[in-house]
Amino acid sequence: MGDAALGDLDRRTRECLADLPPTASLVYLELYNADGPRTLRQLTYQMARPERSILRALRQLHDEDLVSCSPRHTDPPSSEWEVDG
Numbered sequence: 001m002g003d004a005a006l007g008d009l010d011r012r013t014r015e016c017l018a019d020l021p022p023t024a025s026l027v028y029l030e031l032y033n034a035d036g037p038r039t040l041r042q043l044t045y046q047m048a049r050p051e052r053s054i055l056r057a058l059r060q061l062h063d064e065d066l067v068s069c070s071p072r073h074t075d076p077p078s079s080e081w082e083v084d085g
Helices: 011-018 022-033 040-047 051-063
Strands: 067-072 078-083
Touching: 011 022, 022 040, 022 051, 022 078, 040 051, 040 078, 051 067
Parallel strands: none
Antiparallel strands: 067 078
């Protein structure tokens, strides 16, 4: 089975994503298809998009309760993001 696309997501998730900018949908799909949590740096590298755009998308997704963030106790500290549920 390959990576999920927007059409494969449940209706509530698709409706939430429809109200957000396209970058948020791309970030959500990247996290959804990932094999574990991702840091901002990993997402920026993987998606080849500006860090600021990805961070804005993560915040929007978090505000919609679509993703969660957990702190990573590294040096320097960073956070890991993943799809809720």
